[in-house]
Amino acid sequence: MRLVLVRHGQTPSNVDYLLDTAVPGPGLTELGERQAAALPGALADEDVEALYASTLVRTQLTAAPLAAARGLDVRVRDGIREIAAGDLEMAPGGSAPGERYMRTAFAWAAGDVELRMPGGESGAEFLARYDAVVAEAAASGAGTVVLVSHGAAIRTWAAARADNVDVPFAAGHRLANTGTVILEGSPADGWKALVWAGATVTPEGEGGPAGEELQARG
Template sequence: MRLLLVRHGQTPTNVDYLLDTGVPGPGLTDLGRRQAAALPQALAGEDIAALYASTLVRTQLTAAPLAAARGLEVLVRDGLREVSAGDMEMLPGLSEAGERYMRTVFAWADGDTDLRMPGGETGTEFLARYDAVVAEAAASGAGTVAMVSHGAAIRAWAAARAHNVDVPFAAAHRLENTGVVVLEGTPADGWKALTWAGATVVPAGEGGPTGRALDGTA
């Protein structure tokens, strides 16, 4: 299966760099709406057979133009929502709270899945809910599936499940609004990331320095 993980369009709390992960969450900014409107053309070369979005409003609004262009139903699944910020909800992302949030997310991807986000979920819980939606899509038999999700969730899941994405790579490569990670594989055989925001993914171990892991959340 070809899997396209798409980050939602820009929101007001993205502009303000807030850890905004609650449901239903905000809508899109004017720029976010333009980003969503550009998705059908950006993904014109993809033969998308199924389209999913999280339970947050921003992903469903982002998916809507693509759904209309392809004649697809948007399948809303809670498993694709953003990693809950728990006790750090609505705190500034460019702060110690934001650093702790991303350290926790990448610790999960590195195997410490028992670690709990303060006041939130564990890595085991996050990966189980995300895996369940991916497994559902794979079981449908669709050749190419697009899932509109969230920055930290996409980066964490890709780093945990794609054999050629390591934590340093995922931490160093932010995902802009409506950025896309393209993977290929199956839940049984595993996943390989093909491109990350349009760039070819380097092999695991060659991701370079971690950079500013705050970017690309929520």
């Protein structure tokens, strides 16, 4: 299966660099709406057969233009919502609490899944809920599936599950609004990242796009 993970369009909280993870969350800014409108064109080469969004409003608004363009229903699932910030909710992204949020998430991807976000979920709980939606998508028989999700959730899940991506890679390659990570594989056989934010993912030591090396575990 080809799995296309898409971060939602820009929100007011993104503009203010706030750690805003609660449901239902804010809608999109005018720029976010334009980003969502551009998504069908950005994914024009993808034969999308199923489309999912999280329970946060911003992912559903981002998915709507793609759903309309492809004649697809948006399957809303709680499992692919953002990593819950717990006690760190609404902290500035560049603050100590914001940095702790990402350190905790990437610790999960590195294997410390019993670690818990302060006042929030554990890595095991996050990965289980995200895995469940991916497994549902795989079981549907669709060849290409789009999941409109969230930046930290996508980077953490991909670093934990893709055989050729490690934590330093995911930590060093942020996703802009409506940025994508494309993977291929299955829950049974594992996953390989093919594209990260528009750049081909190559094993360490092999040439990346424009002669640069995108460092991935390989």
